[in-house]
Amino acid sequence: MKRTLGYSILLVATGLLAGIGLAQQTKAPVTKAVKRTPDGKPDFTGTYEWPTALSGEKCKCSATIFDRTKFAPFKPGGEPFLEPRTGDMRHDEPRDFCMPAGFPSGMLSANAMQFFQNNGFLVIVHEFQRMTRIIPLDGRKHREGIEPSFYGDPVGHWEGDTLVVETTNFKRWSLDDYFYTDPKQYRMHSDALKTTEHIKWKDQSTIAYQITIDDPKIFTAPWSQDFEIKSRPDWDGQGLYEYVCEENNRCPGGHCGK
Numbered sequence: 661m662k663r664t665l666g667y668s669i670l671l672v673a674t675g676l677l678a679g680i681g682l683a684q685q686t687k688a689p690v691t692k693a694v695k696r697t698p699d700g701k702p703d704f705t706g707t708y709e710w711p712t713a714l715s716g717e718k719c720k721c722s723a724t725i726f727d728r729t730k731f732a733p734f735k736p737g738g739e740p741f742l743e744p745r746t747g748d749m750r751h752d753e754p755r756d757f758c759m760p761a762g763f764p765s766g767m768l769s770a771n772a773m774q775f776f777q778n779n780g781f782l783v784i785v786h787e788f789q790r791m792t793r794i795i796p797l798d799g800r801k802h803r804e805g806i807e808p809s810f811y812g813d814p815v816g817h818w819e820g821d822t823l824v825v826e827t828t829n830f831k832r833w834s835l836d837d838y839f840y841t842d843p844k845q846y847r848m849h850s851d852a853l854k855t856t857e858h859i860k861w862k863d864q865s866t867i868a869y870q871i872t873i874d875d876p877k878i879f880t881a882p883w884s885q886d887f888e889i890k891s892r893p894d895w896d897g898q899g900l901y902e903y904v905c906e907e908n909n910r911c912p913g914g915h916c917g918k
Contacts, residue, residue, distance in 0.1 A: 694821075694861040697779060701797075702821050702861055704775045704782065707895045711768055711869050711887035721840035722770035724887065726847070728838075732879040741835075741850075741878045745843045752839070752846070755789070758905035762810040762833040764855060764871055766791045769837075772892065772900055782816060782823065787900040795825055802828050808851055822860040828853075835873075850877035865891045 695703040716727025734741065745752040755761055761769060771787035784793045791811070799817030806813065812827040835847040854874040862868040867889040874882035 694864060697777065699779050701779070701818060702823070703777055704823070704859065704861075704867065705777045706775055707892050707899070708773045708775065708867070709890045709892055710770055710773060710786075711889050714886050714888065716885075717841070719837055719841050721837050723765075723837040723840075724768040724770070725836045725838045725841070726873075727885055730883050730885045732881040732883040735876075735878065735880050738878040741848055741875075742845045743848060745839055745846055754834075755905075760810040761789055761791060762831070763791075763793070763812055763827065764873075765834050765836050766811070771903075772895055773889075774900055782825075785900065787903055789905065790900075790903050797823070802826075812853075812855070822858050825855075825857040825859065827855045827857075849873070849875050852877045856882075862888065867891070 697703045711724055713724050713727060716729065719725040749756055766786060766788060769786065769788035773787065774785045776783040780797060782795045782797060793811060793814055795814045795816045797816045800815055802813050802815055806829065808829050808831045810831055810833055813829040814825050814827040816823055816825040830849065830851055830853045832848060832851045835849045839846040852875055856872040858870040860868050869887040869889050870884055872882050872884040
């Protein structure tokens with residue numbers, strides 16, 4: 661509304677009614693500076709909502725899921741990406757037994773997140789399972805000789821004002837929560853997964869977040885999807901709620917035994 665009003669006043673003041681099209685083309689966008697660290701890099705420190713998808717169907721759950729229209733074709737032999745639920749909750753919902761959500765699935769869970777950044781690291785703490793990713797920002801080489809993990813080995817580097825995070829060395833694990841929508845499609849990435857995240861400010865309150873999935877055991881080519889992450893400074897006061905998983909959970913999937 662402010663841009664429209666200001667533009668109307670400009671037309672009246674100058675009398676250039678015939679130049680509307682030209683004025684629209686040449687008028688510079690009004691932008692405000694995003695937060696920056698002392699060394700001039702964009703500063704993502706803050707409290708946020710989880711990533712929300714810009715396309716695709718909604719999950720029959722609260723989490724964000726990947727848009728299957730973005731997927732590259734399967735390679736021959738890549739079909740194990742989709743496997744049915746078995747009825748064994750340790751397979752179908754291992755989080756009920758305090759197993760990690762993993763990445764990227766955990767990042768898409770419908771809980772608050774906090775980012776903490778200095779000149780050396782970005783730390784992402786997700787309320788769900790208190791998932792924590794410590795991301796070095798110096799573009800170092802990935803670590804060698806370590807065991808594959810649920811969250812992989814992330815390394816970040818800057819490309820202008822965009823933070824690029826490449827993560828490798830994953831265990832085979834769940835890609836997202838799509839199995840709540842279709843129990844016959846439990847999406848499992850392979851241990852060859854590499855993810856690339858592009859993180860940049862879209863405006864003062866929104867982060868543009870893109871994930872590229874490169875899984876050469878499953879897909880013929882990498883594929884990407886765009887998301888948004890909304891800043892929630894109004895959540896700063898409460899912070900993240902404690903999330904404790906009970907080691908001896910006797911009610912997996914909400915079904916309590918005797």
